[in-house]
Amino acid sequence: MTNEDTVFGFSLALAGGDIVLVEGPTITENGVTKTLQTLQLVHGKENLLQALNLRVLTPFGSDRLNTNYGLAIEAAFTQPGTIGQTKEYIKLSLVQTLATDPRVHDVRDILFGDDPGYLAQHSQVNVDAIRRSRAWPVEVELDTVDTQTATLSLNIGV
Numbered sequence: 001m002t003n004e005d006t007v008f009g010f011s012l013a014l015a016g017g018d019i020v021l022v023e024g025p026t027i028t029e030n031g032v033t034k035t036l037q038t039l040q041l042v043h044g045k046e047n048l049l050q051a052l053n054l055r056v057l058t059p060f061g062s063d064r065l066n067t068n069y070g071l072a073i074e075a076a077f078t079q080p081g082t083i084g085q086t087k088e089y090i091k092l093s094l095v096q097t098l099a100t101d102p103r104v105h106d107v108r109d110i111l112f113g114d115d116p117g118y119l120a121q122h123s124q125v126n127v128d129a130i131r132r133s134r135a136w137p138v139e140v141e142l143d144t145v146d147t148q149t150a151t152l153s154l155n156i157g158v
Contacts, residue, residue, distance in 0.1 A: 004044030007146050008103055011047050013040040014054070045150055048103050052142075052152050055097060071097045073156070087112055087136075090156055094140060098152075106143040113137035133157070 013020040024038035042050055060072035076089045095107045111118040113130040118139060130136060135157030142150045 002044065004146075008044045008048040008144070009051075010041050010043045011050065013042040014050060045144065045148070048101075048144065049150060049152055052098055052101060052104070053154065055101065056094065056152075056154055056156075060097075068100075077157075090138075094138075094156075098140065098142065103145050104142050105145050105147070108141040108143055108149070110141075111139045 020040040021037040022040045024036040026033055026035045028034075055069065056071045058070035059074070060070040061067050063069040071093055073090050073093045076086045076093070081089070091110045094110055098104050098107050109117075111121075113119075113122075113125060113136050114127050118137070119125055119127065121139075125137075135155040138154045138156050140152040140154065142152060144150055
C-alpha cells in the first residue's frame, strides 16, 4: 500500500458506470488454457477524482444508504434565471458537494466550458456548440489534503 493509497484510498475502476475487467492469470484445466478476468483497481488521486465524479453525477438524495450524498442542481434547470445565475447556482452546489469529501481541502476554481479561463486552456472548444448543448463541460480545481492540486473534469447538465 502506497502513501497515496493511505490518503486517497482505492476502489474498483469504473468506465462509463461499469466495473472494469482486465485479463488476469491463465489456468489450464483438462488440457484447455483459459485466461481469467479480474477486477481492475484505481488507486490514489485517481480514486479521489473517480469518487468525486460519482458524487457529482449522483442526484442529491437518491442514494438510499446516504441521503445526503450527491449534487443538488435540479433547481438550476427548473427555475427561471439567466445563464449567469444558473452557473453561479451550479458553482455553489459543486463547492457544497465537493467540500463534503474529507480528502478535499479546498475548491479553488470552477470554470465552465464557455468561460474565458476555460477557453484559454482549451483553444479547440467550440463555444456555440457548448451553449447549444444540454451539458456544460466544467473543470474544478481542487486542493487535496496532501497539499497537492487536482483537476476534476465534469459534464454538468440535464
